[in-house]
Amino acid sequence: MTRHFPSVLSIPNLDAAPYYQVLDSDGPHQQIRLPSGHVATHLTGYHDCRSFLADPSISRTLCNVEGGPTFLPGSTQPELLLNLDNPAHARARATVTRAFSKRGIENLxxxxxxxxxxxxxxxxxxxxxxxxxxxxxxxxTASTVCHILGIPLEDRALFRPWSQIIQAAPPDDLPGIEVAVKASFDYLMDFVRGVRPAEEDGFIRQYVAQRPSLDNPLNDEEFVGVLLGILLGGDHNALSVMTKAIYTLLCAPALWAHAQQHPEQQPALLEELIRLIPIGKLSAFPRLTTQPVLTRRGEIPAGTCVYANVFLANRDPEVFSHPLTINPLREEKAGHLQFGHGIHSCMGPALARLEMTIVLKALTEQLPELQLDRAPESLAWIDGTVLRRPNELPVRF
Incomplete structure (x- = not known):
């Protein structure tokens, strides 16, 4: 049933080399060295990663400090949702739960x-x-983020270069990243404080208008931290997954033919692509244990830096048979972890699925003879830490 479907490893440039160094270890868990120089316990099994990410005792905030364990050139904005622990995370995330629910996204x-x-x-x-x-x-992706937030479409030329620098996170350009983060933060703050006009029906104006009536509302800095996550993830992260999914289909004629011949199975095909496609060179951010954590391989002590490798968990052969095969007919019921798990699961899976489903349906219906117009190996890529994708998809139809 799966023989005519390709391996993910057959798609040129799709996988990146590991962004860590595996160390010799006598313990039950593999140890790795992060780009920051810190040693981390490496979780690669699906069940261990899933339970670890759901554990309320693990801390993301304790890692996001000056000189802390990280894949990035330095610490990131403390107000970002990805850096918050509960109860601060739950309080901030509550502002977007409704807007990014499956029902809320249908409005887009x-x-x-x-x-x-x-x-x-x-x-x-x-x-x-x-x-x-x-x-x-x-x-x-850029226009949809503008539509959600209620910011001008013409501002894309302003904020997208900043977003790209932040997401690419070149290790030799910490000053450039800091400038881009500050510029993005100040730009969004201008909308929150009314210095720049935002659309009345956009997320920014709606929350600011509701704030006086809310119990324990976010202050300006906290709210901008939420907005910055939407600006970055809703544009570049969604764009990276969608670009690599379409690129993969065009590199694999059997998959493209399957999408055309079985349109009712396109959602399952996209879910399989999402499972296998790495967004960047890392699949999650390091966490710190605040109490002992039990895994299938043994106990991890309190105070341990841990990297739960979602990328490898999604390819765990104990959970996914022939895990490297891009199989839209896959029968396993286990959900992938590409959008994370636990409190730091991605805000935007419903949005990403909506965009990808509509784009694939339109392409297969309107451009059935679609092909890449150049060899896949010749395409230019952005090869950043968080942001890694083809930067072009020249086609003929």
Whole structure:
């Protein structure tokens, strides 16, 4: 049943080399050295990663300190959701739960469909270059984030370069990252404080208007921390997953044919691609145990830095048979961990699925003969720490 489907390893450049060094160890758990120089316990099994990420005793905040264990050149904005522990995390995340629920995201369907259809038609007419990334995908994710937040579309030229620097996180450009973070933070703060006008029906204005009536509302800095996560993840993270998914389909004729011939199975195909496709060079951020944690391999002591490798957990052969095969007919019921698990699970899986489903449906229906116009190995990639993807998808149809 799976023989005609390709291995993820057959897709050129899709997997990156591990961004850590495996160390010799006599203990029950593998030890690795992070780019920051810290030693971390390495969890790679699906069940261990899932239970660890769900453990309320583990701390992300304790790692995000000056000189702390990290894959990045330094610590990141403390107000970001990914850096908060409970109860601060629950308080901040409550502001976005409704907007990013599956029901809330349905309100964006018309925008996503209209934007996708419009740009595809313009590309087919020759008004836009025959490059799916430049002409369709990046406009979709950036414009959708603007639509959600209620910020001007024309500001994309302003904030997207900052976002790219932050997400690429080049290890030799800490000053550039700090400038980009501050610029992004100040830009969003201007909308919160009314220095820049935001749309009345956008998320920013709606929350600011509700704030006086809320119990224990977020202050300006805390709210901007939430907004910065939406700006970065809703644009570049969603764009990276979608670009690599379409790239994979175009590199694998059997998968593209399956998507065309079985449109009802496209959601399952996309879920399988999401399971296998790494967003960047890391799959999660390090955490610190505040009390002993029990895994299938033994106990991890309190005060231990741990890297739960979701990327490898999603390829665990004990959970996923023939785990490297991109199999849209997969029968396992275990859900992948690509969007995380526990309190730090991604805010935007419903949005990513909506965008990817609409784009794939439109491509298979309108451009059935779609092919890459160059060899996959020749495409330019952004090869950053968090942000890693093709930076072009030249096509012919």
């Amino acid at each position: 369907r018309q925008h996503v469909q209209h934007t996708t259809e419009r740009n595809l038609q313009r590309m087919r007419r020759g008004e836009l270059p025959p490059d799916l990334f430049a002409s369709v995908l990046q406009d979709l």
